Amino acid sequence: MEKKILLTDCPDDKGLIAKITNICYKHQLNIIRNHEFVDRQQGRFFMRTVLEGIFNDIIFLEDLDMALPQGAERQLVSAGRKRLVLMVTREPHCLGDILMKGYSGAMDVEIAAVISNHPDLAGLVQKFDIPFHCVPTEELARCEHEQQVAAVVDEYRPDYLVLAKYMRILTPAFVTRYSGRMINIHHSFLPAFIGARPYQQAYERGVKIIGATAHFVTDHLDEGPIIEQDVIHVDHAHSAASMAEAGRDVEKLVLSRALLMVLQERVFIHGNKTVVFK
Amino acid sequence: MEKKILLTDCPDDKGLIAKITNICYKHQLNIIRNHEFVDRQQGRFFMRTVLEGIFNDIIFLEDLDMALPQGAERQLVSAGRKRLVLMVTREPHCLGDILMKGYSGAMDVEIAAVISNHPDLAGLVQKFDIPFHCVPTEELARCEHEQQVAAVVDEYRPDYLVLAKYMRILTPAFVTRYSGRMINIHHSFLPAFIGARPYQQAYERGVKIIGATAHFVTDHLDEGPIIEQDVIHVDHAHSAASMAEAGRDVEKLVLSRALLMVLQERVFIHGNKTVVFK
Amino acid sequence: MEKKILLTDCPDDKGLIAKITNICYKHQLNIIRNHEFVDRQQGRFFMRTVLEGIFNDIIFLEDLDMALPQGAERQLVSAGRKRLVLMVTREPHCLGDILMKGYSGAMDVEIAAVISNHPDLAGLVQKFDIPFHCVPTEELARCEHEQQVAAVVDEYRPDYLVLAKYMRILTPAFVTRYSGRMINIHHSFLPAFIGARPYQQAYERGVKIIGATAHFVTDHLDEGPIIEQDVIHVDHAHSAASMAEAGRDVEKLVLSRALLMVLQERVFIHGNKTVVFK
Amino acid sequence: MEKKILLTDCPDDKGLIAKITNICYKHQLNIIRNHEFVDRQQGRFFMRTVLEGIFNDIIFLEDLDMALPQGAERQLVSAGRKRLVLMVTREPHCLGDILMKGYSGAMDVEIAAVISNHPDLAGLVQKFDIPFHCVPTEELARCEHEQQVAAVVDEYRPDYLVLAKYMRILTPAFVTRYSGRMINIHHSFLPAFIGARPYQQAYERGVKIIGATAHFVTDHLDEGPIIEQDVIHVDHAHSAASMAEAGRDVEKLVLSRALLMVLQERVFIHGNKTVVFK
Structure with missing residues (x-):
């Protein structure tokens, strides 16, 4: 079991938390900690998700990219040194x-x-x-x-x-x-x-x-x-x-x-x- | 459009955030703010979700109850005075x-x-x-x-x-x-x-x-x-x-x-x- | 017995604390609390002395004025409302x-x-x-x-x-x-x-x-x-x-x-x- | 010119600040900083006096001892390392x-x-x-x-x-x-x-x-x-x-x-x- 952090920074949209956490669930990644913030003036969504499980980074990120709106930035980083x-x-x-x-x-x-x-x-x-x-x-x-x-x-x-x-x-x-x-x-x-x-x-x-x-x-x-x-x-x-x-x-x-x-x-x-x- | 707060307090389980936010999304309720915490020692999950939209409390809570594990407590409260x-x-x-x-x-x-x-x-x-x-x-x-x-x-x-x-x-x-x-x-x-x-x-x-x-x-x-x-x-x-x-x-x-x-x-x-x- | 506060604000000089507290002692005024500060860059002396006793304000202040350097400001104020x-x-x-x-x-x-x-x-x-x-x-x-x-x-x-x-x-x-x-x-x-x-x-x-x-x-x-x-x-x-x-x-x-x-x-x-x- | 700190810890008494600072003045020691506190419940007086000048420790302390009440403790310490x-x-x-x-x-x-x-x-x-x-x-x-x-x-x-x-x-x-x-x-x-x-x-x-x-x-x-x-x-x-x-x-x-x-x-x-x- 590995631990990684998913960082999502994208235009705000309906159902973003559901979409992202669905993909985590589908990949059997357990959410250890989740923080989310929407700047409603600027219409921007930020989420930091600490995940635990067995990662297939490429497919996971492909799945994410299909779910996230245009202009989304996302990173899956290791939690280490x-x-x-x-x-x-x-x-x-x-x-x-x-x-x-x-x-x-x-x-x-x-x-x-x-x-x-x-x-x-x-x-x-x-x-x-x-x-x-x-x-x-x-x-x-x-x-x-x-x-x-x-x-x-x-x-x-x-x-x-x-x-x-x-x-x-x-x-x-x-x-x-x-x-x-x-x-x-x-x-x-x-x-x-x-x-x-x-x-x-x-x-x-x-x-x-x-x-x-x-x-x-x-x-x-x-x-x-x-x-x-x-x-x-x-x-x-x-x-x-x-x-x-x-x-x-x-x-x-x-x-x-x-x-x-x-x-x-x-x-x-x-x-x-x-x-x-x- | 109304604003309500969903308070969930239940045994920890896989995919809880996805399940709950899916139901919000299905009901077209927009998540304004979401806070989540898992006490991993005790295996307990807490989430506070500020929602905006048109609420059908009874059906929404029925949907939730089917998704949440045994022993879950959930409340949908108004944000007011x-x-x-x-x-x-x-x-x-x-x-x-x-x-x-x-x-x-x-x-x-x-x-x-x-x-x-x-x-x-x-x-x-x-x-x-x-x-x-x-x-x-x-x-x-x-x-x-x-x-x-x-x-x-x-x-x-x-x-x-x-x-x-x-x-x-x-x-x-x-x-x-x-x-x-x-x-x-x-x-x-x-x-x-x-x-x-x-x-x-x-x-x-x-x-x-x-x-x-x-x-x-x-x-x-x-x-x-x-x-x-x-x-x-x-x-x-x-x-x-x-x-x-x-x-x-x-x-x-x-x-x-x-x-x-x-x-x-x-x-x-x-x-x-x-x-x-x- | 009354309580008053002596506020002294004057050019710095040798022996100021001794001079002022001597006069208090001579007038049988007990010093409850004393704070003193010298701004050495500007050569200015500040002292706040909380006194208890029987006050003869006029003679006390005359005695003080003889002891303090030119340009001294001093006030004897009551501690009240x-x-x-x-x-x-x-x-x-x-x-x-x-x-x-x-x-x-x-x-x-x-x-x-x-x-x-x-x-x-x-x-x-x-x-x-x-x-x-x-x-x-x-x-x-x-x-x-x-x-x-x-x-x-x-x-x-x-x-x-x-x-x-x-x-x-x-x-x-x-x-x-x-x-x-x-x-x-x-x-x-x-x-x-x-x-x-x-x-x-x-x-x-x-x-x-x-x-x-x-x-x-x-x-x-x-x-x-x-x-x-x-x-x-x-x-x-x-x-x-x-x-x-x-x-x-x-x-x-x-x-x-x-x-x-x-x-x-x-x-x-x-x-x-x-x-x-x- | 040296810098030393006089620490006085003794039973409270009338005129203590005047007596101590008089002796400093008499020895031409300049008071850089002075802090004083009286615990009135316990009747105990504490003073920390930072002095600058040319010190004759023995005579200075003898003078002090004559002025301070029975049971006084006093120390003249150097401010150094x-x-x-x-x-x-x-x-x-x-x-x-x-x-x-x-x-x-x-x-x-x-x-x-x-x-x-x-x-x-x-x-x-x-x-x-x-x-x-x-x-x-x-x-x-x-x-x-x-x-x-x-x-x-x-x-x-x-x-x-x-x-x-x-x-x-x-x-x-x-x-x-x-x-x-x-x-x-x-x-x-x-x-x-x-x-x-x-x-x-x-x-x-x-x-x-x-x-x-x-x-x-x-x-x-x-x-x-x-x-x-x-x-x-x-x-x-x-x-x-x-x-x-x-x-x-x-x-x-x-x-x-x-x-x-x-x-x-x-x-x-x-x-x-x-x-x-x-």
Whole structure:
């Protein structure tokens, strides 16, 4: 008996749940968990179905394709381990958290490699016997640098590329190359405090809450579909530096939670939003 | 076009989702929202299906009954307003919150009556033109008092009976009479600090968190299926009294959230637990 | 024995705590609670001292003035009940919460009057035997309308003016008139989604968190010193309307908490920020 | 200029803040931060004073001793790095979090050694070049085993001993030896679910919240003064195993926060409670 996840994303139509679950039943696949959502404004249907049984993928998907409306996307994926490449700069908190969760099995991932534009985090990565690639930016045009990075990434054929505090802006070309597969943690509560030195901005504004946002990177670095957000409380006694320190805790928490959702195939991209079946 | 909610609670079986949604499709009922859960340890299946269309309840339920396994419970309920009777003693915070939410429409209820063993809250209730019944306990045996209370309750035929800080222990006879329809807010984080003066107990133990628990009342007052829980942080500067004050905020929040879930037919009782489709 | 609160706000200097507490000791005033904060970047000292004893205010303050540096502000206030005037438009949730907390004693206030630009909430206010003044905007220039409102406000000489979902922009003249005494609840997580229809904006952006901000109103309506902020989680299943509904719960919570802090004299305005001694 | 922290814990008396801060002023020590609390029921005064200046510890403390009442305890400690010994069994999540925070500087500690009754975590500890001591329990009486553990601990002279998921009950003799210096993370929300298999207990009870408690270990393993507690929400879809998984996240969070407070000398033990100046 195998376990697979069926992901359906299609125009809404009458009887979709019945049609899809009928085909599962006909194939003697047991439904372990089923989540469904219809965006009625946009007329779009999303369903995540965890199945158990003996799969004949080709015939099952052919049967599905006959039942689903035009414009349907469907995937039958295995529930197992995913492969990540991480991109970092100098800050160890998000990287360290993912390394540790990968090591302990709390996150079911193979961390294939870590790429950085600085050498600082090599020592930490090597402790975990994971390849570390430093691709320095010096004397390189932005697109040349990105080509070098992409060459390293592609060598590892990751399922997802995680920007775990990669502090360099990426060009649309790079972003498009990994569209829907690249996840970023943003160091503040979007859409507030976009841009440089967000904790300094937050400090100057006297906010009582510091947040973080994990999102897919699509066209623009900080504006892709949001997967997860959270906040922590701060007060007048926090300096900009201690706000940043507090922010690091929430950043790593939010990135980890978002990654878990993505790795378990719980996240659909829906225009500039996400559907997350928790 | 009408909107109704189908609630299915039955032994787990293959193809249940397909069977049920087929019948909906055959009756041309559109599925607006569908939540499903299987307790695999206990082999029990729960599904909440929000339907839109033109209903022929009798034939629809007959069709369902033929498809569902032995021991299935199913209900087709309208999504509309529910009728409550509230029971209180002296504290106004939970009562006031429900009165206000009913008044403003934030909670879709008809508050049919408020019953108390003390006269203190009559003034508050009458502001909202709702009948207030004081059933004092003096000179009455416990079961006599409860019979008087039950007589008042039954006059209003409520969908649910809400113990909004009713501070008197109820007998099994009373509890059984309203089994599955009576909701209590417990003034602590169950199962900690069961019994009298929970905030004093919490203060003496030096806890850093105060909680509240909303639950169905079944056999024993504080041990029924939990619907909702939450907490707030306290510290060394809190006295037992200020812990109680803080506790009131979380009590009313938790009771309101639990009620909303129940009123929207999102809660199944499952042995001594609940399944809550949020 | 009386209880009073000494609020000191002055340029930082060596030995300030010693100097101030010496004077308290000399006057045989017992310090019940003391909170102190120094903004070292700005060189500003803040202290809130809860005192118990027999007060000779004039001599005590003279002694203090000799000890404190140039530019010091100090106030000796009684810890008792404050008087509020509330301003509202059509939404009852924040108003209802404050009315109920005032009624039950959870908030130690006298709600002197409620002023609105619409008649909708008259019924709710009158249940609590509080004067309701409708000052309609029709056929009035903005400044004329504000003059009429100010005339009503001033009649009641409130300690604080609370904008409990007053949905009209105020002119700098009005704002200045009540500077440091006017508190607003903003219907989103500042500084994101400033402007019209914030929940629609939040929905379109696909955020996973909805927030609220309580702040003093100074120069510009939404940019004064923040007192309190909080958030609640939302997901893809929320419409703009259900985000607004969820937002209402956090709005009333945040406004209540901010008010409690202000009423207990725990809040100092410090430039465009606040110091809040919780 | 040095920075030190003065910790005062004494019977309450009039003028204590004035007396203490006078002595600081006389010694030309600048008060950076001051927190004070009086437990008026017990008549006990607590103050934490962060001082900057040139210290003559002996004379300063002599001056203090003359000013403080009988039974006063006071300490003048440096604000710097503390030395820890960690005790673990098999679970890596709390250990990994502390190792990473020590490595990155997020926690200002020297992790002198890790001791375990099992060899499983040796590999993780050695990545960070920290001595790992396995003291197996086989063929040893409980007190013999503890003597061997204590011998290893004492070799490193730690400021604090941290039970980071050490799953063995300790005898009163061992507990007394490190009284006030040993911190434990309890795998549930105390005082609920004391004892074995707390997540199984929580699952069976159908709770909607999972918590963790960090506390000093005094007489009995799970009943010492609580430093920090927090919770996360769970629902019907959690098995006992996934509750435990969720619990791990909150356990490491709570232990880290408690340790930070202790390491920064913000925690006083007060009978069976704590005073924590955040």
